[in-house]
Amino acid sequence: MSDTKKACNSSCNDGVLLRMGLNDNKAGMQGLDKEKINKIIMEATKGSRFYENELKKDKQVNQRIEKMMQLKEKITTQQLLKAQLQVDKLVVELEQSRNLSNTIVHIDMDAFYAAVEMRDKPELKEKPIAVGSMSMLVREILAEYDPNFMPMGLDEAYLNITEHLEERLNWPENRRRFFFNREGTTENDKNDINMSAKFNESGCSSSPVLFEDSTPLINDHPEQSDQLVENSVVFGTSAEEVVKEIRFRIEQKTQLTASAGIAPNTLLAKMCSDCNKPNGQCRIVPERQAILDFLKDLPIRKVPGIGKVTEKMLKALGIVTCSELYQQRALLSLLFSEASWRNFLDISLGLGSTHLEKDGERKSMSTERTFSEMNTAEDQYSMCRELCRDLAQDLQKEGLKGKTVTLKLKNVSFEVKTRASSVLSSVSTEEEIFAVAKDLLGTEIDSVAPHPLRIRLMGVRVSGFLSEEERKYQQKSITSFLKSGKEIGVLRLQPGKSNKDYFRNKSEASTTGSFFDKKRAARQLNGENPSLNKSVGKQLFHDRKSSANFVEETKKVTDLQDSSDVRKIFTCPVCFEDQSSNSLEELNRHIDLCLGWTLVKDTMEINKNYDSGENTCNFLPQYKNENVDECQKNKPDQLAGADQSASTSGNSVSNSTEKFTQMTSDKPHRERQPSNLSDIARNMCMKQCLLPKRISQDSQDHFEKTEHTEENSSSCFFESKEDSVLVCPVCNSEQKTTSLVSFNRHVDVCLNKGLIQELTEKKDFPTKTSNMENSNRVGALSRGQQCTNTSQGTKRSGLTTSQSASKKAKSSNSKRTIEMFFK
DNA sequence: GCGGATCAC
DNA sequence: TATGGTGATCCGC
Structure with missing residues (x-):
């Protein structure tokens, strides 16, 4: 039927085109x-x-x-074996930190939009409408089970009901009794509630018993009228019952059904909420084996974060299910980026976030529009301005200012291009944004000239928002800075370039605090890039795109220089001492000197700390030494170990009969630090120390092993410390000092660890666990994305454990740097 | 930091 | 297969 229909349609369309062509000259056509x-x-x-x-x-x-x-x-057996060992070592760690103590629920409204539309049909209009969004159900229902529940867009939410479950055990029955809303309840609804068989029928294999303590409609109060009992339902105290209750209440309130998943972490909860749709629920009990059973035949495409492309790539490797993802872990670690394969590993082990992270700060805001072909510059500029206006409004609603403006274009061939430009002073108004966007647009128009730019979509995005902290500091510093009137003290000219270059065209609106923006930018640069040796000042204006802002500053300088030719007193932004000079060059020289000096000073400080061994940031070199020792110690065994493993691991990729064996650590590792660096150190250890003992204990098929290891101390590192103790935000170690000065110094030292690394000539410090170069890898997407739970609606469930380390360190760095500067 | 790409909703 | 808009993240430069 449908085939016939298709064929018909197709031939009809062809017919239309054909006729059009034939009839082109047909007279009398309307x-x-x-x-x-x-x-x-x-x-x-x-x-x-x-x-x-x-x-x-x-x-x-x-x-x-x-x-x-x-x-x-090109991958050799040796490489694969080595990778296998490394990955399996990680698997052991991950297993040890597996946390099954939380009960996470994922609620998903069934066919939300369609359902709302259906429900809002005229004939249903009379009925009360309660649903607005998940955040409303927030307030109304979900918060009762988890006050910190996390709405994900309009139709999804995560709840952590661990605490609720505990409390609920003591609840009297009446507190668990809910009444049918006669008006809003259809017979079907009632049937669904009453007929638990309906639910059980489609129950999840990993949790066949959905309502073990379910007591719906049990008439245990004979004195009550039948009427009352008939109109109410009592829910039990298990997780399943709680979720059933939630779904019941949602439906009573909104007349919309929801599906739900219950599991020990967000990843699993989400995945299993999907397995019993619509209007169903599923639970993965908090046991390792249940998790692995659930994953065994689960297609990877069901995993949030694995989309069409990743699926295809993995399929090319013969990976379709999550257990295959586990079996191929060694290979994946060689073919994909670290973030990707670690994510794959987490997925295959069923590891996910066990707590719901608060929304992070928004990272960008954008507006885009699709339209029929637009090919005149005039229209395009006007569209651009319109978008900037809309965006500016939205930005101002949230009080946001960003440093990067991105223009997005989709041409009529559907090719998408983005062009971005960062300015040093944040923008938020229509004019400010347009000033940047129009240049980007202009460049694109020019690039295809004399042909017209033919587009079907244009978008404008602003990103690079200041954090709240930064905004605060900026405010403070600006006011105090403007009072002192010392802007000139920080101006630096780019050497070798005529200043005139900077005075061309652009007329960027001046914003406050440009100096501090620049300083921060430079600091951030240092934070991310250990090679601070270059003059910070020179880098400030190195970027061509910064010229627009520079105009403003340079103008001020020239004005000042023009108006008075006498020597000026200014304050060096590095040493904060007054300097007297009559030329910018002199000033620049001083700043360079100053920067160099502080560098040396910091380095000396650091080295001193290493020597004394008192500072907790000294784990880096010790790790290194440890590794050397360890490697030397194990060297003789390595070869033998590799050989030995060849017989097992060689076929491990396809062979799934090997048993997962719990491996104990061969040596007591130094206490792990939750910092980026410690990760690196650990990685290095992994890389350099292939302990042969483990080779014979390949952890291949953990899908058949039920071993559950108790959580060990490794999960405690992230716990918060006592208030009275100063904890370094960078290395997260407690500082013995009570002096803020020495504490601050320590933080500075930690922040400069990258620099130290370079200065101490440990250049070959490995940052990858794999021996294959990253550049050779197949770039891949990952749920690493999901490790950050960010803004409403676009967040992805994810891990806050291993993957986010670098990101957190980075953000912590950038925040610290500005604090440090104003210290 | 930029640009392309992937993914989620 | 013919959706578009918003936002996030990753990867390679």
Whole structure:
């Protein structure tokens, strides 16, 4: 039937086109018809353009896959064995930190939009409408079970009901009794509630018993009227019952059904909320084996974060299910980026976030619009301005200012381009944003000239928002700084370039605090890049794109210079001492000197700390030494170990009969620090110390092993410390000092660890656990994205454990740097 | 920091 | 297969 229909449609369309072509010169054709046909052709053309673009994208993916397969071919058995050991070591760690103590619930409204539409049909209009969004159900229902529940967009939410479950045990029955809302309840609703068989029928394999202590409609109060009992339902105290109760209440309130998943972490909860849709629920009991059973045959595509492309790439490697993902872990660690394969590993072990993270700060805001082909510059600039205006409004609603403006264009062939430009002073108004965006647009228009730029979409985004902390500091510093009137003290000119270059065209609106922006930018640069040796000042204006802002500053300088030719007193932004000079060059020289000096000073300080061994940030060199010792110690065994493993690991990729064996640590590791650096150190240890003992204990098929290890102390590192103790925010170690000065010094030292590293000539410090270069890897997406739970609606469930370390360290760094500067 | 790409909702 | 908008993240430069 449908085939026939398709064929018919297709031939009809062809017919239309054919007729159009044949009838092109047909006299008497109505204008209207012509227009209609043109439109059809247009649509067809658009469609084919779209389709061609899809093909193109598909080709690109295929090329990626090809590249990956070539890379795979080059992998030697040795490499694979080595990788296997490393990954398995990690598996042990991950297993040890597996946390099954939380009960996370994922609620997902069934076919939300369609359902709302259906429900809001005129004939249903009379009924009370309660649903607005998940955040409303927040307030109304979900918060009762978890005050910190996390709405994800309009139709999803996570709850951590661990505490609720404990409390609920003591609740009297009446507190668990709910009444049917006669008005809003259909017979079906009641049947669903009453007929637990309906639920059980479609129950999840990992949790066949959904309502073990369910007591719906049990008439245990004979004195009550039948009427009352008939109209109410009592829910039990188990997790399943709680979730059933939630779903019941949601439906009573909104007339919409919801599905839910219950599991020890967010990843699993989300995945299992999907397995019993619609209007169903599923639980993965908090046991390792239950988790592995659930994952065993689960297609990877069901995993949040694994999309079409990743699925295809993994499929090319013969990976379709999550257990296969585990079996191929060694290979994956060689083919994908660290973030990706670690994510894969987490997935295959069923590890996810066990607590719901608060929303992070928004990272960007954008507006974009699709339209029919637009090809005149005039229209495009005007569209650009319109978008900037809309965006500015939205930004101002949230009081946000960003430093980066990104223009997005999609041409009529559906190719997407983004062009970004960062300015040193944050922008938020229409004019400010447009000033940047129009230049970007202009460049693109120029690039295709004399042809017109033919686009079907334009978007403008602002990102690079100041954190709240930064805003606060900026405010403070600006006011005090402006009072002192010492802007000139920080101006630096880019050497070798005529100042005139900076005075061209742009007319960026001046914003306050430009100096501090620059200083912060430079500091941040240092935070991310250990090679601070370059003059910070020189880097400040190195970026061509910063010129617009520089104009403003330079103008001030020239004005000042013009107005008075006498020597000026200024304050060096590094040493904060007054300097007297009559030229910028002199000032620059001083600043360079100053920067160099502080560098040396800091380094000396650091080295001193290493020597004394008192500072807790000294774990870096000790790790290194430890590794050397360890490696030397194990060296003789390594070869033998590798050989030995060859017999097992060689076929481990396809063989799943090997048993997962709990391995104990061969040596007492130094207490782990939750910092980025300690990760690196650990990684290095992993890389350099292949302990042969483990080779014979390949942890291949953990999917068949039920071992559950108690949580060990490794999970305690992130716990908060006592208030009375100063804890370094960088290395997270307690500082014995009570002096803020020495504490601050320690923080400075920690912040400069990258620099130290370089200065101490430990350049070959490995940062990857794998021995394959990153550049060779197949770039891949990952739920590493999901490790941050960010803004409403776009967040991804995820881990806050291993993956986020670098990100956190980074953000902590950037925040610290500005504090440090104002110290 | 930029640009392309992937993913979620 | 013909959705578009918003936001996030990753990877390679």
